[in-house]
Amino acid sequence: MKVKSMRLAISGLALSCFTAFSAHAAEPKELFFYNWTDYYPVDLLAKFEKETGIKVTMDGYDSNETLLAKLQAGGAAYDVIVPSQSIMQTLIKQDLLLEIDTPTLSNFQYVKGPFRDPAFDPGRKFSAPYLWxxxxxxxxxxxxxxxxxxxxxxxxxxxxxxxxxxxxxxxxxxxxxxxxxxxxxxxxxxxxxxxxxxxxxxxxxxxxxxxxxxxxxxxxxxxxxxxxxxxxxxxxxxxxxxxxxxxxxxxxxxxxxxFQDNFAVPKSAPHPDNAKVFIDWMMKPENAAAVSNAIAYANGIQSDGLLDPKWKxxxxxxxxxxxxxxxxxxxxxxxxxxxxxxxxxxxxxx
Amino acid sequence: MSVSSTSPSLNRALLLSPVVLTLLALIAIPLGIMGYISLLPRNTYGGVDWQAQWQLESYVQLFFQEGFDGELELNWVYAQALLRSVLQAGGTTVLCFLFGFPVALWMSSLTPRRRNLMVLLITIPFWTNLLIRNYAWLIILREQGWVAQTLNALFPSAGGITLLYNDFAVSIGLVYSFLPFMILPIYSTLEKLDWRLVEAAYDLGANRWHALRRIILPLSMPGVIAGALLVFVPSLGAFITPAILGGGKTLMIGNLIQQQFGTARNWPLGSSLSFLLLGILLLSLVLYALYSRSAAKTLNRGAKA
Amino acid sequence: MISLHLKKLPATREVSLLILAYLYLPILVLIVYSFNANRSATVWTEFSFAWYGRILANPSIQTAALNSIIVATIATVCATAIALLAALATYRPFYGQKMVEGGINLPLILPEIVTAVATLLLFMALGIKLGLMTVIVAHIGFCIPFAYLPIRARLNDLDKSLLEAANDLYANPWQVFRRVTLPLLWPAVLSGAVLAFVVSLDDFIMTFFVAGPGSTTLPVYIFSAIKAGVTPEINAISTLMLVISIVLVVLAFWLGQRGKQQ
Missing domain, CATH: 3.40.190.10 (Periplasmic binding protein-like II)
Structure with a gap:
């Protein structure tokens, strides 16, 4: 009996090591998205899930200070956050953001000129434009x-x-x-x-x-x-x-x-690769336009042609x-x- | 061997251990952290500088402030906010008692089945969110609403009564938020009241008012005190209702503290403000305890005489 | 048995009915506006079920509502149990009684924002990952005094000789507790639990700080969504929550009654 349970424990341990290892190779298909409440259309998340197979869990906050407090305390495991430009420097200087080198993402080509190299994040090393x-x-x-x-x-x-x-x-x-x-x-x-x-x-x-x-x-x-x-x-x-x-x-x-809000990835993100997939996907004009049409704010992507006539x-x-x-x-x-x-x-x- | 034969103090310790452990972890230690923060300087990016030397600056800031002309001046803003909050909470407590006591009394006169139903009826409205309830009041009290319209039609000479964005609206909202916290504790003592005492009083020729004042009210005091505590303290820190129904033109102590942890990014000042509030509450509780002890003594003497 | 009419004081009935009307007026408004066709919670246009349909299509609001119920239920049960034990330990005078009682009520006097930030820092210092668990633990903390006060107030008025007699009669303390103490305390335990439930269900600030991915509760959702305005969608979910809570409580009451009869 004892031997059996020990064997079970060992195999369990091995199994968990294996899964931990394989998790490194490919992240589980999930993403934790921390955004201003009511600042993202729910049906667009469904579209993202369908196209990429990544399941998104979205939570909301109401001020940059709350976001800051949670990130400074560490341990809040979000993958994508939406800081305004007015706290970007704080986040960068406190070393809270992961460098994602946005210009290397394939859809960066659609970002409008004025949003490509902002003063708060020179070279867009840490962020991509969202709404403004x-x-x-x-x-x-x-x-x-x-x-x-x-x-x-x-x-x-x-x-x-x-x-x-x-x-x-x-x-x-x-x-x-x-x-x-x-x-x-x-x-x-x-x-x-x-x-x-x-x-x-x-x-x-x-x-x-x-x-x-x-x-x-x-x-x-x-x-x-x-x-x-x-x-x-x-x-x-x-x-x-x-x-x-x-x-x-x-x-x-x-x-x-x-004000200009941006996508960024915290250093503590559990799924940084999925985060990049999401950010890249969001720079596609059709997706950026879908946000603007639903939320009624302009975005930083060349998508003006797709804007709903009622807003135009x-x-x-x-x-x-x-x-x-x-x-x-x-x-x-x-x-x-x-x-x-x-x-x-x-x-x-x- | 049964537990009852062990010493009562051991028993007590066993019964108390869960609450002591929980509160130690969730209150005492966090409070310690808070006290520590209040003694630290803040860093450049919000938060505090954990490695720095201790300092008392955040406590000095409570009373003195650098004026716009550069010299240190007495700072009345926080004292005013505190006083305003205390008055508001006191008013709310008194109103809750005035409205809540008759309800609790009536509830205790019902059959047990109906009493339980009333407990439910009193609490059901509070299963909806505080904000939502406040917004419902906003709809009821607004200028174009039927209450204001009716009032103004009835009293045209009053020159346009406004019900929103003033102290009246705030009182309505606060009393609404805390009323059950007054009713339920009073009810639970009244429910257990020995009505033979009241009967005896009637037999001795007391009228209802006397019976109420001399017998029922004193005997329900534990419930009243518990209720007052449950209303006064949370309404002292309340700031959402005053902001929504009062129009946000004044600051409550709750706003001030919130602000320091929010936009002002001044955690040390937020912590020292909290300790100021805490100190005042503890002081008033101690004063109350002293008062009730001396009151109890007089009562005892009166009973013996 | 004392005749009921003795307990009746003039006007208490009328005042009570007025107070009930006062308590239910906003709830009525809330329910009515959840059927408003317009995307506005303050301007009435026409009757519609549209917003209830929208809830079905909005997973964030559903998760938030579910989280709220889970957190409130677990926190209430734990806090009431802890508070009941504490009340039983403190109702007889002992050395340090005042201090212990003061300590139990301390969460009441602390401004919530302070405990919230401090609790967040504590969890971080211990390396605990934020999630539904941290929210529940934090809620237990501030729910305890709300459950404790009514139970303690009731114990104060209980006939102590009754408990003592029970101690002599029954063989072990567990029997005393089940047969005598608990039935005597039951109304207070119930009102304590209901208060704790309400407080937990409505909490915003504490939850906001200690919530992690996927543990947003309804008040947090509502508070941040309110920037643009209360939508009928929020009114609709509040109405639904109300209905669910009522069903749950009626069920619990019914089960309790049946248990008593057996």
Whole structure:
């Protein structure tokens, strides 16, 4: 009896060694995908599974900081993550990302010029472009005197009498402070306390005119007419426009914050090869377009021809070329600047 | 040999070991880590510098802050947020008690079958998500909603009553979130109440109000205290309901802590803020314990006299 | 037996019914809007079952709901068992009683974000892989005081001589526990368990931090999906969860009643 069980144990051990070895040779057909929630169409995953046989498990997060905390702690075994450009440098410098050398992937040829060699990841060693968008403001042209607002942050920070009490700002300190900095023409990552004071004063003056600060329910808030104007993302505005076609999106001329999200592979990824297959697959124009059509944000792949006509007619998704000079890519601020921002935000709300 | 013949303290130790082990692993050790973090400087990329020398900076930051003009000034922001949170939690607790006690009392007057049904009825709404419930209130209270419309039609002279994005909405939401945590503990003590005492009081000519105040309320005190604790403490850290129904214009202590671990990437300050909150809670609990002890003494003396 | 009318105080019935209405109003709104044809949870258009169909086609939301039920069930059972033992150990005064009780209630006073980050760091320090297991363990921790408090409150009022008499009557403590203590405590155990279940089912922050691949729960899903807005899809899954929970609890109640009769 004893001998038998021992033999069993040994063969079990051998078997597990064998599987461990073979696992090195070919990864199990699975992939752990950690993405912003509702930021990827579920049916596209089904298509990927069908074409490659790799089964994807998708989980969602809601902020770059959560992603950062999990990666810094280590042990969160995800294969593909979607960091914004504003934390790419942190991830790279902390040695949390695997070098995947994206230009060697076959579908890299379809990546649009401006997305090939970004400052946050020179040579695209660690990442591939996913979606990008802007944080401007939206308004309902049917409820605005004259039916049109000037394309300036002035409309938002110093609202006309008719709109006072009928507008909302996002409840995210960086978004609000970015917009205020652009309006005042100061650096978003300023380390100068005097400039921070000016930002705070502008925001304090605006606060009584705001109905609320909120980053939730942004589509409905515009579509239901709860507010006439609000600080908003372009994709969210576009979805609201589908429900109510008088909603317009503004790229303010003082500058509009631009975010760009990227695919990357953590160093601790259990299935790095599958991750590369997935990232390569996502750079195919038809797949990139499928995402944009479902999620209502533009992508960094040459796929404009495949964009759904309902988005094509909207400035919010299909940005007119003339506005390109207004885009201000979000920056990664120093600790000192972050502290100032935190102080502005606490004092504003305190 | 049966276990009962072993010493009661050994018995107790056996019964307590699971809870002690669980809490040691899930609370004490993590708290230790937190305390350690609060003494470290943060590193360039968020997180903290584990190798650095200990420092007290995050605790200084609680009370003093570098002003925009460069000199150190007293920092009222955190104290204000704390005070606001305490007032809000206190108000919520009182309201929950006022609404919850009659319900618990009524429940205990039902037949056992119906009581169990009521326990279920009270808790069922809470099997849905907190956010979803808050959003449902958003729909009910909004300007175009029928409640606000009806109110404004009834009282046109009030000049447009708004029900959302103010303290009223926040109270509705908070009381809603925590009411069962008050009702159930009170109910479980009332359910066990010796009603002969109440009967005796009636026989002695007490009216219902007297019976309630002198007999029922004091006897249900353990449940009331448990309920108050279960309502007060979580609502002190609540920030989601104030953000959604209150319009996010003010900061609660919960927001502040969240912010430090989130966008501000200042873990040490987040930790020291948590310890400040913890300290205040412990202090109020100790004060309460002292008070109830002296109250019990007076009661005993009164009973003997 | 004391006649029931003695217990009845004026207006408690009316207040209770009003409170019930208050508790169920939002639930009603939630259910109604889950049948809204529009992709909006705040603007009513027309009746439709479409969103229930969408759930069937959305594996993320299904897994999340399933995970929530698994986590809440296991965490509740474990936490209630631990809390019951602890309550039995602490109801008689002993040296250090206050300290032990304070310790048990400590998870209540800690801001959740703090325990969440700290627990994450602990798991990492121990090299534990994040997943459903870590979520369950973390949930047990904060569920304990919710289960403990009602049981402890009930033990306080129990006639202690009853327990002592039982100790003399029965041969071993297990019999005392099964025949006397547990039946006496049952309502409190039940309300403690129900509270723990509710708290676990609703938890977001802790879960968010200690969840690993494939262990997203419904609140986590909802919280991050809400940026764009509450969709009728979320209302629909909430309605379904409600129905499932009710069925489960009614079943448990029914089984309990049958067990008692035998």
């Amino acid at each position: 968008g802007t944080t401007g403001f939206s308004y309902d042209s049917a409820r605005v005197p004259g039916g049109k607002l000037d394309d300036s942050w002035k409309e938002f920070f110093e609202p006309r009498k008719e709109l006072q009490g009928q507008l909302a700002a996002l409840d995210t300190s960086s978004s609000v402070i970015n917009a205020a900095s652009h309006y005042l023409n100061v650096d978003e990552c300023t380390e100068n306390p005097q400039e921070a004071k000016r930002i705070l004063e502008l925001l304090q003056k605006q606060k009584p005119f705001l109905k609320m600060y909120s980053s939730d329910n942004t589509v409905d808030r515009m579509a239901s007419g709860e507010v006439i104007m609000m600080q908003n993302w372009n994709g969210s505005t576009a979805r609201a426009t589908l429900q109510k076609n008088t909603i317009k999106y503004v790229y303010p001329r003082e500058g509009v914050a631009m 007619v909207m400035d919010a998704i299909n940005m007119p070329e003339a506005y390109a000079s207004r885009l201000r890519p979000e920056k990664e601020c120093s600790n000192k600047a972050r502290e100032l921002q935190d102080r502005i935000w606490s004092k504003l709300k305190g």
